[in-house]
Structures are given as C-alpha cells and as structure tokens.
Amino acid sequence: MSAVAAPTLEPAELLYGRLLASAAAGRGGEGAYRVADGGVRRLPIGRWLAPVDAADRALLRAAVPPVLDIGCGPGRHLAALAAAGHEGLGLDLSPVAVRIARARGAEAILRSVFADVPRAGTWRTALLLDGNIGIGGAPEALLRRTRELLAPGGAALVELDPPGAPTTRTRIRIEAGGDVSEWFRWARVGVDGIEPLAARAGLAAVDVLCVAGRWLARLRGA
Numbered sequence: 001m002s003a004v005a006a007p008t009l010e011p012a013e014l015l016y017g018r019l020l021a022s023a024a025a026g027r028g029g030e031g032a033y034r035v036a037d038g039g040v041r042r043l044p045i046g047r048w049l050a051p052v053d054a055a056d057r058a059l060l061r062a063a064v065p066p067v068l069d070i071g072c073g074p075g076r077h078l079a080a081l082a083a084a085g086h087e088g089l090g091l092d093l094s095p096v097a098v099r100i101a102r103a104r105g106a107e108a109i110l111r112s113v114f115a116d117v118p119r120a121g122t123w124r125t126a127l128l129l130d131g132n133i134g135i136g137g138a139p140e141a142l143l144r145r146t147r148e149l150l151a152p153g154g155a156a157l158v159e160l161d162p163p164g165a166p167t168t169r170t171r172i173r174i175e176a177g178g179d180v181s182e183w184f185r186w187a188r189v190g191v192d193g194i195e196p197l198a199a200r201a202g203l204a205a206v207d208v209l210c211v212a213g214r215w216l217a218r219l220r221g222a
Contacts, residue, residue, distance in 0.1 A: 012181040015174045017096030019045055020074055024100060031176035048073050052080040055212035062157055068123040070113045071132035075101025082106055113145055122151050128158045137169050137185025143201035147221055156219040165190030191215050
C-alpha cells in the first residue's frame with residue numbers, strides 16, 4: 001500500500017487570499033481554521049466580504065477618525081468609514097485582501113502592524129475587530145504597539161470574547177479542501193482578561209460595550 005503524501009504547507013496569507021478571491025468571484029471560497037488542540041471552526045469569509053451589518057455600524061460609531069484598521073482584511077469597516085467621509089487606513093499581510101479593500105474604496109496597504117506604519121502617533125482610533133487582538137499570539141505586545149500608533153487621547157477599539165471566556169495563546173492553521181497553511185501563533189482574549197493586559201501595555205479600559213452579542217472594549221493611553 002502506497003503512503004499518502006502529506007499536504008504541502010503554504011503561508012497562511014496566501015491560502016487566505018485564495019479563499020477571498022474565490023469567494024469574491026462566486027466560486028465558493030469555503031475554508032476553516034484548525035486550533036492546535038484539534039478544534040476546527042469555519043472561516044466567515046462571506047461576512048468579511050459583505051457590507052457592514054447593523055452590529056458593525058454600531059461598533060463603528062465609537063470610531064473617531066482618522067482610523068487605523070489593524071488586520072483590515074477585505075476592508076468592510078474601512079469601506080463603510082470612507083462612504084461616510086471618514087479618513088482611514090488598513091494594514092494587512094494578504095495582497096488579495098488589500099486589493100479587494102482598495103476596490104471597495106478603502107485605503108489599505110500591505111504591511112505588518114509591527115513594521116513602519118504611516119502617520120504613527122497620529123491615529124485617533126485603532127481597530128482590532130473580528131478577533132484581531134489575536135494577531136501574533138501576543139496580545140500585550142500588540143496592544144503596546146497599538147498604543148505607540150495612537151495620537152495622544154486616541155483610543156483602541158478591541159473586539160473580545162464574552163465574559164467568562166479565557167485568555168488563551170495557541171497556534172492555528174487555515175484549511176481548505178486539501179490545502180493547508182503553515183501553523184501560526186494566535187490568541188483569544190475574553191472581556192474579563194482585557195484590563196490587566198491593557199494596563200501592562202500602557203492602556204486603560206474606558207468602557208466595555210456589548211452590541212448585538214459582540215463585545216468591545218475601548219482603551220486609552222494610561
């Protein structure tokens with residue numbers, strides 16, 4: 001009996017980009033992500049490509065321009081802000097996501113938040129929505145970098161898991177059919193865990209909001 005070849009691993013941003021491109025072209029684009037403990041969850045590609053919904057609009061009411069969207073993906077939040085005449089910039093590691101965001105009227109660049117970011121220290125709002133507090137698997141370091149990018153008095157709007165959910169650090173990978181990405185570090189932060197994390201990063205929790213079942217913390221420089 002011949003051995004089954006292991007799937008070829010590829011960078012997560014490339015597989016993610018292919019899923020976005022397929023879904024945007026109406027060719028499926030179904031995918032999932034696997035957590036290192038074995039759990040598998042669906043990637044909400046369709047929601048990311050759709051216009052903002054009522055919950056998104058409610059969250060964005062707390063965003064004071066100019067807005068920096070960290071991990072902007074295909075740019076639905078930025079597109080809504082631009083349509084309302086608000087200035088914003090998105091950062092993402094996927095070329096396809098950046099291209100789609102720009103096609104929707106958003107300003108977006110291919111950039112890591114930990115690299116040189118235009119207008120650092122001048123952004124009045126930074127967005128970490130759709131679980132992007134998990135970027136890099138080190139939420140404290142991410143929040144510290146976010147604080148550096150904000151203007152004095154600026155705020156970070158951070159989407160969180162519900163009260164009672166733990167703060168965890170893990171590895172995940174993207175899966176789509178027989179295609180598999182490399183493992184990469186990720187984190188999840190619950191409402192109960194954000195205050196000490198923010199304090200260590202030099203931020204203070206101003207308030208916590210629940211909008212249509214989604215939890216959001218507003219953090220300012222301490």
